[in-house]
Structures are given as C-alpha cells and as structure tokens.
Amino acid sequence: MTIGHNSKKPRAGGVAxxxxxxxxxxxxxxxxxxxxxxxxxxxxxxxAKGGGWDVKAIRSIIKIRKQDASExxxxxxxxxxxxxxxxxxxxxxxxxx
Amino acid sequence: MTIGHNSKKPRAGGVAxxxxxxxxxxxxxxxxxxxxxxxxxxxxxxxAKGGGWDVKAIRSIIKIRKQDASExxxxxxxxxxxxxxxxxxxxxxxxxx
Amino acid sequence: MTIGHNSKKPRAGGVAxxxxxxxxxxxxxxxxxxxxxxxxxxxxxxxAKGGGWDVKAIRSIIKIRKQDASExxxxxxxxxxxxxxxxxxxxxxxxxx
Amino acid sequence: MTIGHNSKKPRAGGVAxxxxxxxxxxxxxxxxxxxxxxxxxxxxxxxAKGGGWDVKAIRSIIKIRKQDASExxxxxxxxxxxxxxxxxxxxxxxxxx
Numbered sequence: 001m002t003i004g005h006n007s008k009k010p011r012a013g014g015v016a017x018x019x020x021x022x023x024x025x026x027x028x029x030x031x032x033x034x035x036x037x038x039x040x041x042x043x044x045x046x047x048a049k050g051g052g053w054d055v056k057a058i059r060s061i062i063k064i065r066k067q068d069a070s071e072x073x074x075x076x077x078x079x080x081x082x083x084x085x086x087x088x089x090x091x092x093x094x095x096x097x
Numbered sequence: 098m099t100i101g102h103n104s105k106k107p108r109a110g111g112v113a114x115x116x117x118x119x120x121x122x123x124x125x126x127x128x129x130x131x132x133x134x135x136x137x138x139x140x141x142x143x144x145a146k147g148g149g150w151d152v153k154a155i156r157s158i159i160k161i162r163k164q165d166a167s168e169x170x171x172x173x174x175x176x177x178x179x180x181x182x183x184x185x186x187x188x189x190x191x192x193x194x
Numbered sequence: 195m196t197i198g199h200n201s202k203k204p205r206a207g208g209v210a211x212x213x214x215x216x217x218x219x220x221x222x223x224x225x226x227x228x229x230x231x232x233x234x235x236x237x238x239x240x241x242a243k244g245g246g247w248d249v250k251a252i253r254s255i256i257k258i259r260k261q262d263a264s265e266x267x268x269x270x271x272x273x274x275x276x277x278x279x280x281x282x283x284x285x286x287x288x289x290x291x
Numbered sequence: 292m293t294i295g296h297n298s299k300k301p302r303a304g305g306v307a308x309x310x311x312x313x314x315x316x317x318x319x320x321x322x323x324x325x326x327x328x329x330x331x332x333x334x335x336x337x338x339a340k341g342g343g344w345d346v347k348a349i350r351s352i353i354k355i356r357k358q359d360a361s362e363x364x365x366x367x368x369x370x371x372x373x374x375x376x377x378x379x380x381x382x383x384x385x386x387x388x
Binding site: 019020023024026027028030031033034037038040041044045047048051053058061062065 | 310311314315317318319321322324325328329331332335336338339342344349352353356
Binding site: 151153154155157158161162172175176179180183185 | 345347348349351352355356366369370373374377379
C-alpha cells in the first residue's frame with residue numbers, strides 16, 4: 001500500500017507535511033467562505049420573508065430562471081398532458097376547457 | 098416533441114392512462130412502504146436512545162459493519178499516518194507518547 | 195461520562211451486548227428492506243422510461259398528489275403573480291394575453 | 292389570501308417589483324459565488340488526488356479538526372467500548388490483545 005503523494009520533500013511517515021497542510025488550509029478557507037455565503041443567502045430569504053414575500057415562490061422563480069425556457073415549456077406541456085389524462089387538470093385551467 | 102409512451106391503448110391526449118395510473122400507484126405504494134420502514138428505523142433508534150445507548154456510536158458501528166474490513170483497516174492506517182504527520186495523533190495514542 | 199444503557203444484564207465494558215446486538219440487527223434488517231424498496235422504485239421508473247414515459251413529469255405528478263390541493267393552488271397563484279410582475283408569464287399563457 | 296409584501300410602492304398584481312427583483316438578484320449573485328467556491332474546493336481535492344493524496348482521509352481530517360477534541364475523544368471511547376463488546380475491536384488494537 002502506498003500512502004500519500006509524489007512530493008520530493010517527504011516528512012513524518014513519508015508524508016509531505018507542508019503540502020498536506022496547504023491542501024487542508026485551502027479547503028478550510030474556501031469552505032468557510034462558502035458557508036458564509038450560505039448564511040448570506042439565508043439572510044436574504046429571511047429578510048424577504050420578513051417583508052411579506054413568499055419564499056417558496058421566490059425559490060421556484062430562481063429555479064425557473066436557471067432552466068432553459070423552451071426546455072421548461074416542453075416539461076410543462078408533458079406534465080399538463082399527463083395531468084389532463086389523469087383528470088387532475090381543473091387545477092390549472094378552470095376557465096378555458 | 099413526443100409525449101408519452103409506446104402503448105397500444107392510447108387515451109386522453111395520446112396517453113395510455115391505465116399504464117400511467119399503474120406506474121404512479123406502484124411508486125406511491127412502494128414509497129409509502131419505504132417511508133414506513135424509515136419510521137421503524139427512527140423508532141428503533143429512539144428506543145435505543147431511551148435505553149441509554151449512544152445512537153451516534155451505533156450508527157458508526159453499522160457503517161463499519163457494511164465496509165470491507167481490510168479496506169477499512171487501510172483507510173484507518175492512511176488517516177493515522179496523515180494525523181501523525183500533522184501532529185494530531187495523541188488523540189488516539191495517549192499511552193506511548 | 196456514562197457509556198451505554200440502563201440494562202440489568204451488563205457485559206463487556208459495562209455494555210449489555212445482547213441489547214446492543216438486537217438494536218443493530220433490527221436497524222440492519224429494516225435498512226436492507228428499505229434499500230430493497232428503493233431499488234424497486236428505481237425499477238418502476240426504469241420500466242416507465244423504457245415504455246416512453248417522461249419520468250420527471252411522473253415525479254412531479256406524484257409530488258402534486260401528495261400536496262393539499264387548495265394549498266397547491268394558492269402556491270401556483272402566488273408564483274404566477276410574481277412571474278407576471280417580473281414579466282415572465284408568457285411562458286404559461288401565450289394565447290390569452 | 293395575501294400575496295406579497297408590505298412595501299409602499301406596489302406594482303403589477305400588487306407586487307413591489309423592484310424589491311422582488313432585488314431579492315432575486317442578490318440570491319442569484321450569492322448562489323453563483325457559492326457555486327464558484329464549491330468548484331474551487333473540488334479543484335483543490337482534484338489537485339490533491341493528482342498529487343497522490345488520499346482525499347477520503349483528508350476529508351476525515353478536516354471533519355475531525357472541526358470537532359471539539361474532548362467531545363471527539365469521548366465519541367471514540369464510546370465507539371471502542373461498543374466495538375469491544377461486540378468483538379469487533381482487533382481492527383484497532385492488533386498489538387495488545
């Protein structure tokens with residue numbers, strides 16, 4: 001079994017400690033920044049909720065904006081066809097059937 | 098765009114309703130059973146906790162039992178080598194320092 | 195620190211081995227059954243896909259069926275109001291604008 | 292049903308469009324930055340793997356470094372007690388049995 005790395009400066013147990021420390025430090029720093037952004041996102045949603053907005057709907061909109069429009073339209077069409085076939089559609093089209 | 102299926106008994110909107118209903122019914126039944134088992138598992142852990150057991154340790158044991166023993170041993174060795182290199186090991190080996 | 199349990203039949207290290215074994219055995223059995231059901235669900239979806247069905251739409255339908263109808267209708271209304279406000283709505287209502 | 296918000300500048304459908312747009316824009320910007328950091332983390336691990344490091348062990352170390360040392364030590368002790376009771380321990384203590 002080979003443990004480790006291809007470094008030229010091996011240390012304790014054949015492990016290049018500096019390289020290992022650098023990897024860990026970088027991952028920890030990036031993770032901290034990532035978690036800070038996650039907290040910021042939660043804050044915006046909390047503020048939105050506090051302002052009376054429907055957070056679930058906002059999440060849906062953000063998801064829709066990420067999708068390709070024509071792809072989404074096709075998905076909606078398939079879903080409506082299936083729902084119609086199952087008699088579930090009055091939900092969406094009460095007026096024009 | 099083709100919506101649907103290859104069935105010979107098409108219905109509403111070209112959709113074979115019976116086949117669609119069967120798929121949905123089977124998934125819903127299986128999902129219900131799966132959720133019931135998940136609740137059973139939670140119950141066992143709740144009972145274990147109530148009996149004074151450390152649930153986190155029990156989860157670790159179940160995870161370890163699923164792993165291949167030699168694979169796990171190798172993983173532990175690598176982890177200890179890295180931890181030793183980083184000076185983190187007294188955690189495990191209080192006696193021989 | 196107290197490790198363990200309140201049992202009257204302590205064994206190795208103060209641990210009631212039989213009780214611990216029973217907990218682990220039950221969780222493992224239930225987990226196995228749960229994973230088997232998860233595999234069955236995947237099989238139904240694979241069969242559906244093989245039959246030409248749109249699996250994503252079927253998942254949406256199952257999700258919708260789990261929701262309360264009036265709650266969902268309200269959610270859809272909010273979403274449409276927001277999308278309309280943002281000028282995103284032609285997606286759904288090309289004809290009647 | 293009330294849709295929306297408490298703003299004083301209502302627009303389309305009673306929705307304060309600017310406020311809604313601002314919420315969405317901020318969440319999308321933060322999410323983008325968060326995903327960029329997630330990609331950076333993956334890159335560091337890819338680089339580590341390319342350098343011969345055991346990524347699973349590095350993840351374990353980062354997890355351990357986040358835990359409180361005494362808490363972790365206590366967890367390890369409980370786990371070892373349970374494993375010992377179940378006859379699983381030779382894994383860790385080959386020498387002193």
